[in-house]
Amino acid sequence: MSQEWKQYQEENKERFLHEMMDLLRIPSVSARDEHKDDMKKCAEAVRLALINSGCDKAQVMETGGHPVVYGEKFVDASKPTVLVYGHYDVQPVEPLEEWKTPPFEPTIIDDKVFARGSADDKGQFYMHIKALETMVKTDSMSTNIKFIIEGEEEVGSPNLGKFVAEQKDLLKADVILISDSSLLSMENPSLDTGVRGLSYIEVEVTAAARDLHSGTYGGAVANPIVVLSKMIAACHDENNHVTIPGFYDDVDVVSDEERALINKAPFDEKEYKDEIGIKALHGEKGYSTYERTGTRPTLELNGIWGGYTGQGSKTVLPAKATAKISARLVPSQNSEKMTELLLDYFEKAAPDYVTVKAFEHHGGEPYVTPIDSKGYQAASKALETTFGKMPLPVRGGGSIPICNTLEKELGIKIIFMGFGLDNDGLHSPNEKYNIENYYKGIETIPYFHKFFAE
Template identity: 60%
Template sequence: MTTYLEANKQRFLDELLELLRIPSVSADSNFKGDVRRAAEYVKDKLQAAGLDKAQLYETPGHPIVYAEKIVDPSKPTVLVYGHYDVQPADPYELWLSPPFEPTIRNERIYARGACDDKGQFYMHVKAIEAMVATDGLPCNVKVMIEGEEEVGSDHLGIFVAEHKEMLKADVILVSDTSIISNDTPSLETGLRGLSYVEVHVTGANRDLHSGVYGGGVANPINVLCDMIASLHDEDGRVTIPEFYTNVADLSDAERAELAKAPFNLTDYMEDLGINDVMGETGYSTNERTSIRPTLDVNGIWGGYTGEGAKTVLPSKASAKISMRLVPNQTPDEITALFTNHFLSIAPAGVTVTVVPHHGGMPYVTPVDSVEFDAASKAFEDAWGKKPIPTRGGGSIPIMALFEQELGVKSILMGFGLDSDALHSPNESYGLFNFYKGIETIPYFYKHYAELKQ
């Protein structure tokens, strides 16, 4: 195995770079053809890795790639999940090298999707190839790579529901999360959910001259700012009524356990170039970004944003707002609470609309399971260290759905770093992490097959 991985190192990387060159931005319909091209590429590589039945499943959105290898029906089955779509790459001007021309600098691959999730799911493709080519697969494997993760996995739910038999598995294995650092491997045991909405505030039926009308009628930008500002109180808590009602509070013991993860506030601030952190009173930075729900504006626009000065009082202002959810909150509940509240605080003189985008359930995975044990041992074998259990702040909305539809838990065996700049310009993935991931994955299969016997 080690020999095979070493011998094929460069090819593995070249194949990933080829995949990263395809701008498979699922959110922007201009890239529709590229998204499909990425799907075709993944299908071909799954086939080449030795998997059977590789094919694209069409959806009303982007296709889902599936392949499998059933070595022995009596053995356990691992379902690998990942996504070949990527976040939009703008603002392009902030990239040091073009987002879809992957570049290696400082032992890192710089490209949109390098880590999220092309670099991570492709480790599985290569690990499977290596197992098939050397000692053979110790378990059955099914691979499902979707193209709509970054836009809410709208059609994956229906696909999963309609293909329960085909997708039947004992565990779902996902690499789309982070470790604490390359010295401190970790396994995420929970993810936040997501509620994402777009809001529009409309005043007059046309843009107005701010001299003629300014001070006399509602300015949609000012109103939108007022409304957004009112969504947090002075303690950094979200003011939407009932927002915290279902939040699962952690015990002091649980908080103490999470606090054991190494964290240096000075390093954290230095990495981000900030002179202070900000968040909900009474919680640590790690808690604020993992076990607490949040509300952030992801985009805002309105009026004149070009060069120079224009004295316009715009007709409309808009914002994209997302809320990260924690266990026991549901996106449906929170989206409804947000919508009702936001409409209720709209002043006279403007019209407010709220358009829901995608949502996702929060997720918690048990640490006292054969699956978690197998993942933990895999890290020990490859890294020489036991991974620390952590709670992640991001969302992979489909985890909860997998559990509901397929009745199995997921293992979040990610190999990224928080500093990989996911969703940001200059996203990157360490060559160390890419290769170490390929090395770790076969150990999971080995231990899982043994432990399930």
């Protein structure tokens, strides 16, 4: 069987690549209203790809927001069913001037495909579509497969929970498989055992009714940029520990065994620093880099603005300053509770000579999957088969907001089998996906189905 898979994939690899690149040409930015039609176009392209690759049926299904694409290949009721989740929406591309190639004109440089969505997540969910094609064309399906490819992951999946709750029968499966995460490296394969949750708020500080002349009023009126900056600076202490009361209240203690396992993953500090251009590691005292990004909650500033930021100088005392602030959450923190905590904190932390408006953006719950489950074992065996090395379990730092809901509504476990790399530049300019990783994913996925069915 494996020989036939390999041969089929070898014969079709150019087409597999170009089909994926065609999908990257559609600017499916879910956050932007002007891309509403592109979202529809992209959903339809995914539906077609599912049908053309062997699904018995595939349809674009409406939600309160961007549509969901559903597809299925039914083989035999006695076989288990794998539900593949992915997302066809992408992050906005700004800052555009930092892209070396246009974000929606996929360009191959050094065996990497540069384009927005190449790794997150079009290139990754498309591996599952080509793995399906491989198994269908070689008549070697060992499971039934369902696909749910949504269009709102990057904006927090606001409508997917309702969709899943309403479509429980349609989505009935034995395990959920997601490729929307990274490997430690090609030499050190890994499987994520969880994702962090997210709380996201925006804080606006207003000091005056309008922008003022900095000569006439400066020194006599509070500057909202200074006020906001002070509030933000006070959120971390000298050990980079978050100072907001209650921030760590619900954090599960990670066992010494798991900490040891996490720290067993090879970490090249110099390479890590060089890759992203930092002078030194920086983070919460007492934890390693992998612990900081996997098992600890964090508070981040995503954006801050106010006053004059155009060309040249303008002497202005701004009326307002605004910041976007997010927290990554770990088990057993709760997104809603954290959002309330943050909103309350920033409203109360402001001095009484300014007005603060704080409101929430999307959030999501943290999720952890057990490594002794049938699904994890199948994924581990699949990677071991194609990489020749047993993958290490690691905690992912990112968030997939719908995980908790999927498990709760469908009553099944999620397996994270991502093939990206941390340096893929997700959400950044010059996002890329290595062609080698794309092919490796297509090669590995059929083994997951095989081992899961055994």
